[in-house]
Amino acid sequence: MEGITEMVAQQPEQETPVCNFATVGAVYEDGVTLIFDGEAEAGEKHYKCNTSVVFAAGDRVKILPDSGTYVVEYVVGAPAQPDTPEEPDPVELAELTYRSGNVVRTVSLNASALAPKDSATQKNVTLGTSSLPWKGINAAAASIDNFTAGNGAHRIGAAYSSLGFFGASPQTVKTVYTSSANQGYSAATSSNYLNVLNNVVGILKAYGLIKTI
Numbered sequence: 001m002e003g004i005t006e007m008v009a010q011q012p013e014q015e016t017p018v019c020n021f022a023t024v025g026a027v028y029e030d031g032v033t034l035i036f037d038g039e040a041e042a043g044e045k046h047y048k049c050n051t052s053v054v055f056a057a058g059d060r061v062k063i064l065p066d067s068g069t070y071v072v073e074y075v076v077g078a079p080a081q082p083d084t085p086e087e088p089d090p091v092e093l094a095e096l097t098y099r100s101g102n103v104v105r106t107v108s109l110n111a112s113a114l115a116p117k118d119s120a121t122q123k124n125v126t127l128g129t130s131s132l133p134w135k136g137i138n139a140a141a142a143s144i145d146n147f148t149a150g151n152g153a154h155r156i157g158a159a160y161s162s163l164g165f166f167g168a169s170p171q172t173v174k175t176v177y178t179s180s181a182n183q184g185y186s187a188a189t190s191s192n193y194l195n196v197l198n199n200v201v202g203i204l205k206a207y208g209l210i211k212t213i
Contacts, residue, residue, distance in 0.1 A: 023061070050074055100125075187212070
């Protein structure tokens with residue numbers, strides 16, 4: 001027995017193999033459990049982790065041996081793909097409320113109209129200004145149908161604008177000569193007032209406001 005005892009005593013101790021990778025079993029507040037390679041289930045011990053990384057059960061992780069235990073360093077696997085930003089859902093507004101000085105204005109938005117919600121907004125709000133007008137207001141066939149200007153002073157276009165009615169080509173502002181019929185209408189015959197009349201008729205015709213036969 002003594003020989004056998006000596007033989008057993010002389011055998012070198014087998015070192016526990018060092019693991020470099022494991023799988024996270026579960027995540028707890030004080031650490032994670034690990035499923036080491038070759039094992040089917042995680043042990044009960046909780047291992048400390050890299051606090052800058054978010055770990056989840058099932059993650060394949062790199063582990064670092066440290067003083068008889070392990071520290072979980074990071075997740076390994078296929079490269080992470082950049083997040084594709086989702087397109088924001090369209091914002092649906094029933095009203096647009098804004099402040100004009102100390103007064104709050106509200107414009108209603110619906111399927112058929114962009115309209116003032118109250119009389120105060122109706123009387124005090126315009127679409128565009130003399131210095132900052134809208135470039136154009138378009139409807140079918142580049143025209144405006146059923147346009148009601150309401151009460152008050154209204155300006156259509158500026159000095160450099162073109163204007164047309166009833167499908168006529170837009171025209172710039174016209175100049176009336178008193179010495180000749182310069183606006184392309186000459187059915188009337190000579191004299192100063194007839195030239196003026198011809199020119200006025202030519203202007204109205206060019207804007208599409210009248211027809212001549």
